[in-house]
Amino acid sequence: MPKNKSAVLRYRIIDGCLTNSMHPYPSLESIHQKVESQLEKAISISMLNKDLAAMKEIYGAPIAYHKQKGGYHYSEPDFSISEFPLTEEEREALDFSTALLQQIRGTRLFQQFENAINKVIEGYRISKIIGVSQRQFLQVEEPVRPQDSPYLEQLLQSIIHQQPLAITYQGYGREPKLHQFSAHLLKEYRNCWYVVGYSDRGKNLLMFALDRIKHIANSNSEYIKVEGFDPDEFFKYSFGITQIHEAKPEKVVLQFTAYQAPFVLNQPLHHSQKVLKQTDAVVEIEYHVYITTELIMTILSYGKEVKVIQPKTLKDRIKATVQEMAAQYQ
Structure with a gap:
């Protein structure tokens, strides 16, 4: 051995x-x-x-x-x-490597890689124990169109070394604009990468989708570190990736059917999820979030298994959208 x-x-x-x-x-x-x-x-x-x-x-x-x-x-x-098959020493070596990954996982910069780290570790364990490729027994979710951003490593290095960047960014339906940008955080959401940082143009923290960045170069401007920046607080009320700090989060109450309830209770839609009422027929759940397109799309995806209780403005928007959808089939 x-x-x-x-x-x-x-x-x-x-x-x-x-x-x-x-x-x-x-x-x-x-x-x-x-x-x-x-x-x-x-x-x-x-x-x-x-x-x-x-x-x-x-x-x-x-x-x-x-x-x-x-x-x-x-x-x-x-x-x-x-x-x-893995020997005892090899299992210990793998556990040792896992411990190192746990240290990386604990840093804010690498929190977005947690799922990938788990997939690698578990896939490695399974493949070595059974002696065959894990793909015969284990299949993990993969994106239909993997995003391979050429700027990911450069942005990562700019965060580590606090190197300011000149970023040309073009939002959908808008003209490209140049930003003197101080990157603070990389975030992955649904197989797409985003960067959060301070923009001289916006005079605030902005978030850019990497696939909308047209050009990046090192800048001679000063790196501006936003004191007290906390990723958890930054996205605290975001449902999905959108954050709108100029707006106030709202109390949203959704009523799920008995059929859908177990899935939502087992996999909360948001960290603020709180059960208000649960019966044999329905479960009412409260959230504190921004009213965003992601929230609306998620509610619509549940179809007849969910009903908006409050706020009335959200309830009316969902109702209007459902009526427009029904009109498509008349």
Whole structure:
């Protein structure tokens, strides 16, 4: 068995080198560089040779040196130590890695990655324990059109290093405008990325959708840090991504049918959700939120399973929309 967590991680990296069909027959030097790069620390060549010997002993790995190719390989093409059930030490190593991810998860900057971190950890556990690809047994939700923003890393670095930016942003149906922008937060919502920061043009905190950013460049202006900025407070009354701080949040009461109630109670629509009344027929729930398009669309998505009790303005808007929808089918 591996003697420590570091050895387990080295074995996995070496295994990845030996099973990489794009770069077959890696030399000892290239494996050494890969291990050091992945671990971000130096190891000796003698340790690497000991690792190769240990993999043969522990896993029965058919590691061989190909003289003509000048590199190492598995003499059995389909062999991989990833097909072996996790040893106790490997489980401990995974738990150790999970603990590190937990530290990252606790920082505000990386809170948006929590779901992704959980998917990676659980998928890794399952795939290694059963010895096959997790996709045969586990399927996670993926976006229909994944958003790959070229500005995500640059914005992340600007937040970390407090580097002001010159951002050209074009909202839907509007002309592009240049902002001297001090980024404070990256937020993901429904597979789309947004950045919150101080704009010299707006003289306030603004939020930009990354897919509407036309250009970004470093700026010589001063980075303006908004003292007391708290992401949780910033989005406290937002239902979805929209925040309208010039408006006041409203008390919204929705009445769900007995059929829909369990789903809403199990997965609250908003952190302010509070049950006011529950019977065998209905459940009434209170929220304190901004009245936004996301809220209206969510209410409409429940169809006849929900009824707006208050405020009257929201009730009238939903009623008018439903009547317009019905008119489409007459």
